[in-house]
Amino acid sequence: MKCTGNFDVRDVDECCINIDPIQVGGRLTADAMKAVIAYGDGYSVCDQCRKPFRLDYIRTPPIDAFHRDLAAFVNMDVARVVPGARRGFQAVADTYIEKGDPVLITALSHYTEVLAIEGRGGVIREIPKSDGNIITPDAAAGKIEEVVREFGRPPALLFIDHYDYQYGNCHPVRDIIRIARQYDIPVLYNGAYTVGIMEVDGKALGADFVVGSGHKSMAAPAPSGLLAATSERAGEVFRTTGVKTDVTGRTFGIKEVGMMGCTLMGVTLMGMMASFPHVRERVKRWDQELANGNLVVEALRSIEGTVVRSEYPRKHTLTRVDTINSFDRIAKTHKKRGYFFSSALKERGIAGVIPGATKVWKFNTYGMTRAQAKYVASSFTGIAEENGLTVTR
Amino acid sequence: MSKRAVDAVFEGLFILTDLRAMLRETAPHHTLSGSQREQVRTLLARLEGEISIIREDLD
Numbered sequence: 015m016k017c018t019g020n021f022d023v024r025d026v027d028e029c030c031i032n033i034d035p036i037q038v039g040g041r042l043t044a045d046a047m048k049a050v051i052a053y054g055d056g057y058s059v060c061d062q063c064r065k066p067f068r069l070d071y072i073r074t075p076p077i078d079a080f081h082r083d084l085a086a087f088v089n090m091d092v093a094r095v096v097p098g099a100r101r102g103f104q105a106v107a108d109t110y111i112e113k114g115d116p117v118l119i120t121a122l123s124h125y126t127e128v129l130a131i132e133g134r135g136g137v138i139r140e141i142p143k144s145d146g147n148i149i150t151p152d153a154a155a156g157k158i159e160e161v162v163r164e165f166g167r168p169p170a171l172l173f174i175d176h177y178d179y180q181y182g183n184c185h186p187v188r189d190i191i192r193i194a195r196q197y198d199i200p201v202l203y204n205g206a207y208t209v210g211i212m213e214v215d216g217k218a219l220g221a222d223f224v225v226g227s228g229h230k231s232m233a234a235p236a237p238s239g240l241l242a243a244t245s246e247r248a249g250e251v252f253r254t255t256g257v258k259t260d261v262t263g264r265t266f267g268i269k270e271v272g273m274m275g276c277t278l279m280g281v282t283l284m285g286m287m288a289s290f291p292h293v294r295e296r297v298k299r300w301d302q303e304l305a306n307g308n309l310v311v312e313a314l315r316s317i318e319g320t321v322v323r324s325e326y327p328r329k330h331t332l333t334r335v336d337t338i339n340s341f342d343r344i345a346k347t348h349k350k351r352g353y354f355f356s357s358a359l360k361e362r363g364i365a366g367v368i369p370g371a372t373k374v375w376k377f378n379t380y381g382m383t384r385a386q387a388k389y390v391a392s393s394f395t396g397i398a399e400e401n402g403l404t405v406t407r
Numbered sequence: 408m409s410k411r412a413v414d415a416v417f418e419g420l421f422i423l424t425d426l427r428a429m430l431r432e433t434a435p436h437h438t439l440s441g442s443q444r445e446q447v448r449t450l451l452a453r454l455e456g457e458i459s460i461i462r463e464d465l466d
Binding site: 027028029030031041043044047048051052362363364383386389 | 417420421424425427428430431432434435436
């Protein structure tokens with residue numbers, strides 16, 4: 015079916031259970047879809063924009079209140095909406111990193127953190143991961159000391175991901191941040207895989223900045239996200255323009271330099287706002303989400319030769335699994351080769367695994383009903399048994 | 408066409424969106440429970456009401 019012109023309707027989530035590791039937390043609520051229908055036009059939120067002409071001051075629709083709600087949601091003082099978590103990283107990097115400054119990330123950091131630092135000419139140093147793919151406080155302390163020895167000063171900034179995108183492992187961010195604070199290093203907490211799906215308390219964690227992704231974890235259209243800061247840091251990262259142009263003598267009110275003025279002026283923001291009441295409730299049901307995830311993980315573990323590469327027991331619904339000695343073994347002789355697995359899943363109405371992937375792959379069970387989780391679990395074991403693999407019941 | 412018809416167009420789209428959400432919840436086989444069937448019937452009745460408003464406006 016065509017959506018319009020020469021491109022198709024995207025109905026993957028209507029026709030299948032989607033287990034794509036990056037898509038599930040960003041699927042829209044029905045209310046967000048309604049907002050998309052009504053606010054799809056370009057500058058749709060600007061009808062009632064009045065002095066001082068800034069997005070977070072608009073009262074109709076209630077964008078001003080939404081900004082306050084967002085800050086409270088992650089227990090920080092000030093929040094802004096941004097076009098994706100990456101633009102939050104960039105705003106903080108632009109504020110604190112000068113050319114040649116050492117900046118700490120981790121061995122499991124997202125690439126956009128790297129790009130944000132590279133864009134400023136910062137020198138990246140990675141905190142190594144443990145054998146179990148965890149970033150430990152000891153490793154963080156060691157790396158900070160190493161940086162101090164190398165550069166004669168501590169890192170200008172630390173980016174720390176609470177749950178990483180590669181394994182969905184939980185890293186002890188509170189303890190790591192405590193160490194960073196001893197060196198007065200500003201800390202950006204990357205909550206791309208937490209904010210919007212589980213409760214996050216930025217102040218309890220000790221973070222200077224909390225970044226979240228709307229399209230990854232807040233049931234919002236892309237690109238959307240949030241950057242929240244403590245009151246101490248807000249004046250720096252959300253600094254306002256002070257420029258006066260030379261020929262025309264123009265000034266630009268209270269536009270924020272790091273935000274490039276207004277950020278999300280239409281459908282992205284309204285989708286995020288429409289989902290927010292649901293998001294605020296759903297974070298309280300994280301235990302149920304984990305239970306669904308574990309149902310699927312246990313089904314995979316029951317298949318001979320299958321190993322969960324993420325930490326176990328699981329603390330997140332995103333999981334990395336190694337099927338080199340199970341589904342990949344079948345792929346070697348199957349007539350569809352490596353495509354047999356994604357094809358078998360597709361036949362069962364399950365989407366989101368990269369076609370051809372049978373070695374090491376990721377999935378995410380977030381947002382499934384219990385019935386859907388049971389179905390996915392039985393589909394994995396069913397495919398295994400149909401292809402001669404032993405399943406331990 | 409009146410403002411009433413404009414509202415009916417949006418309301419109709421919103422009702423269909425609720426149906427779409429149900430398709431997602433029940434994927435891939437869309438086997439509906441008794442209460443879900445009832446919900447769909449209610450939505451369809453409301454949708455027909457909105458379509459009637461638009462029709463009335465045309466006449």
